[in-house]
Amino acid sequence: MTESATAHDQSPVPASIDASTMRQMYAKMHLIRTFEERAAEQYMRGNIGGFLHLAIGEEAAVVGAVAALRPTDPITSTYREHGQALARGSDPNAVMAELFGRTTGLCNGRGGSMHLMDREHAFYGGYGIVGGSIPLAVGLGFAINYRHEDGVVMVMFGDGATNQGVLSESMNMAKLWHLPVIFFCLNNQYGMGTSITRAASDTELFTRAQAFDMPSRRIDGMDVMAVYSAVNDAAEYARTAHEPSMIEALAYRYRGHSMSDPDNTRPEEEKARWRARDPLITFERVVLGDAIATPEELEQLRAANVTRIDEAVSFAEGSPQVPISALADNVYTHPWNTNPRGGAVMPGADQ
Ligand SMILES: Cc1ncc(C[n+]2csc(CCOP(=O)(O)OP(=O)(O)O)c2C)c(N)n1
Numbered sequence: 042m043t044e045s046a047t048a049h050d051q052s053p054v055p056a057s058i059d060a061s062t063m064r065q066m067y068a069k070m071h072l073i074r075t076f077e078e079r080a081a082e083q084y085m086r087g088n089i090g091g092f093l094h095l096a097i098g099e100e101a102a103v104v105g106a107v108a109a110l111r112p113t114d115p116i117t118s119t120y121r122e123h124g125q126a127l128a129r130g131s132d133p134n135a136v137m138a139e140l141f142g143r144t145t146g147l148c149n150g151r152g153g154s155m156h157l158m159d160r161e162h163a164f165y166g167g168y169g170i171v172g173g174s175i176p177l178a179v180g181l182g183f184a185i186n187y188r189h190e191d192g193v194v195m196v197m198f199g200d201g202a203t204n205q206g207v208l209s210e211s212m213n214m215a216k217l218w219h220l221p222v223i224f225f226c227l228n229n230q231y232g233m234g235t236s237i238t239r240a241a242s243d244t245e246l247f248t249r250a251q252a253f254d255m256p257s258r259r260i261d262g263m264d265v266m267a268v269y270s271a272v273n274d275a276a277e278y279a280r281t282a283h284e285p286s287m288i289e290a291l292a293y294r295y296r297g298h299s300m301s302d303p304d305n306t307r308p309e310e311e312k313a314r315w316r317a318r319d320p321l322i323t324f325e326r327v328v329l330g331d332a333i334a335t336p337e338e339l340e341q342l343r344a345a346n347v348t349r350i351d352e353a354v355s356f357a358e359g360s361p362q363v364p365i366s367a368l369a370d371n372v373y374t375h376p377w378n379t380n381p382r383g384g385a386v387m388p389g390a391d392q
């Protein structure tokens with residue numbers, strides 16, 4: 042696969058996609074980029090605590106994959122999942138407030154950046170454990186078959202997760218039980234600061250599925266139309282044949298692993314090469330080239346996104362903090378132990 046930056050590298054627009062969907066996809070990609078850049082700024086100001094993992098550069102993989110599913114198809118993901126929630130339709134105010142740890146957040150400020158979850162939008166969560174969401178997707182797939190529904194589950198995970206045994210276990214079970222699961226590997230070629238070439242004996246990750254007699258392919262994860270097309274095919278296959286499949290989307294994250302990573306080990310030349318294929322810029326060329334929108338319309342759309350994210354930041358700043366006294370709500374069946382020397386009160390434990 043070529044990594045050079047030319048417009049004609051982009052894959053053809055799939056016949057199944059209309060102009061309005063393409064405009065919406067561009068708008069989502071730009072919304073996510075704007076959201077994450079503002080989140081980085083707010084982290085630096087001390088308004089966001091804990092970890093913050095940005096997926097800047099990966100917008101094509103995220104938006105292309107989510108757009109190809111029905112809004113009711115369940116998705117599970119990793120801790121790098123702000124984009125998935127926003128692509129799914131979660132309210133940017135609630136997502137930003139969750140990052141800020143406010144009561145108005147998507148999970149009432151209890152989950153933070155890594156643990157977004159929005160059942161209303163069938164987004165079954167970000168998870169901090171690498172590979173943690175993979176078996177959950179198998180369970181969701183099992184539920185669909187059990188209830189004789191026609192949904193499709195997509196689990197998004199990183200290249201690092203492919204070396205976790207749970208992926209093999211989950212793929213085996215999904216294939217054996219004919220579950221409608223799309224295993225979507227977002228291969229950004231690094232697990233924290235470790236290059237995939239130092240972590241995987243075979244860096245063609247899509248070949249993992251072959252051991253389970255499961256169809257799989259590698260696609261250009263920087264090309265939103267290529268991603269849409271591949272997931273559309275996989276969803277059709279899962280819905281009609283009730284079989285799992287795997288997609289490996291080759292992409293790159295522009296930032297380090299998290300905000301606390303100075304990102305000083307990846308080669309500058311490599312970063313520049315991938316940035317030159319920025320998915321927003323290459324898709325903008327397609328949108329303008331195919332007269333899907335005018336430059337003025339795109340400018341308006343970008344301005345509206347900036348206003349929207351400004352509003353999300355103001356909303357988060359103005360929302361109440363989660364009081365310390367409420368931190369253990371919904372965690373323990375017994376009330377929080379107010380004894381400062383004690384831990385949480387466990388049912389039946391001596392106090
Ligand atoms: C089971 C487990 N082991 C180790 C970690 C520490 N850890 C957090 S992120 C990460 C790298 C994962 O890389 P990848 O799956 O490629 O996802 P990316 O961060 O690149 O999106 C590791 C090792 C963890 N969270 N869970």
Ligand SMILES: [Mg+2]
Nearest residue numbers: 199200231232
């Ligand atoms: Mg990775």
